[in-house]
Amino acid sequence: MQETAATSLVDRFQRRINYVRLSVTDRCDFRCTYCMAEDMTFLPRRDVLTLEELARIARVFVRLGVAKLRVTGGEPLIRRDVCQLFRQLGALDGLEELAVTTNGSQLVQHAAALRAAGVTTINISLDTLDPGKFRALTRTGNLTDVLAGIEAARAENFPRMRINSVILRGNNEDDVLSLLDFALARELDIAFIEEMPLGQVNLAGKPLEFVASHDILATIGSRHGLREEAAPRHGGPARYWQVDGGPTRLGLISPHSNNFCASCNRLRVTAEGQLLLCLGNDHAISLRDLLRDGATDAELGEAIRTALMDKPEQHVFAQPDQPQIMRFMNASGG
Ligand code: SAM
Ligand code: SF4
DSSP states (O other), rough: OOOOOGGGGEOTEEEEEEEEEEEEOOSSOOOOTTOOOOOOOOOOOSSSOHHHHEEEHHHHHHTTOEEEEEESOOOOSSSHHHHHHHHHHOOOOOOOOEEEEEEEEEEHHHHHHHHTTTTTEEEEEEOOOHHHHHHHHSSOOOOOHHHHHHHHHHHHHHHEEEEEEEETTTGGGGGGHHHHHHHHHHHHEEEEEEEESSSOOTTTTEEEOOOHHHHHHHHHHHSSEEEEOOOOOTTEEEEEEEEETSSOOEEEEEESSSSSSGEEEEEEEOOTTTESSTTOOOOEEEEEHHHHHTTHHHHHHHHHHHHTOOOSSSSOOTTTTTOOOOOOHHHHHO
């Protein structure tokens, strides 16, 4: 369907929504300290959207003018038959960008199928290159598998590929330059993300502490020439710098120090089909309930447009040691 004013999504603050993040599972093979507690209770399977339901929701959004979908989780690539979903999404008329965010542990098996399905953008999380630290940060992860996954993805030549690193004070702040060197050597983009206080997460009982983007920028700027990009390319929360000497772009995602709400262009759908209007607020409606009650595509579209009117102007995060939003990142789809 051609997009028209009547089919596009615009909220009360004139923000045009053209990007949806779909969480396909709340489960994960890792237990990253900043994302999950060690002991997690996951959703019962019947509460999680089926692959057919996910594909239908995606189709409705694309008809409403959404041009970019990101599949995330939890770890999306541990969901059984997830490549079927990618193939359906990749075939949606009007979709310009199909993205996935992954911890990389399953990429050796899946990279080629993702590329063949039409995935254009792949973000791989990597917070350190030290195997011991990697294990401590992810609690269960194996660095060798992730590095092999990154190489498998590189071999597929995805049009856009980015490393995502969450930097925590007193933990992996010393890894910033080696992670950047890793990205430079492979001509990959890299984004450093300020840790967000979501859910009750801690490391050995101590609250986690984010490292501000301007500190990361100063560390990198002392070693590398950087040129800031004039305007964010996708209206997203990352600001980008071109690093001298190669194609690598440095992204900084700063929910604390840079409020990016004014240009927010996105919605999230959780694994159980809750439409989240804002990561930092609890406004939501259940698309799953509507689907299971027999709503047509037109009714789903109307429910989405109505819900959008409740999208708040801004998110508000509490102090780092007092998480305000009691939802883990794996449940809200990163
Ligand atoms: N499992 C996949 C992965 O790790 O890439 C996809 C889901 S994960 C929730 C998506 C992104 O959110 C990852 O890059 C992860 O590092 C980031 N993330 C998780 N918890 C976070 C937090 N509390 N603050 C900031 N970023 C976080
Ligand atoms: Fe899993 Fe990703 Fe959360 Fe780590 S950040 S626990 S890999 S969902």
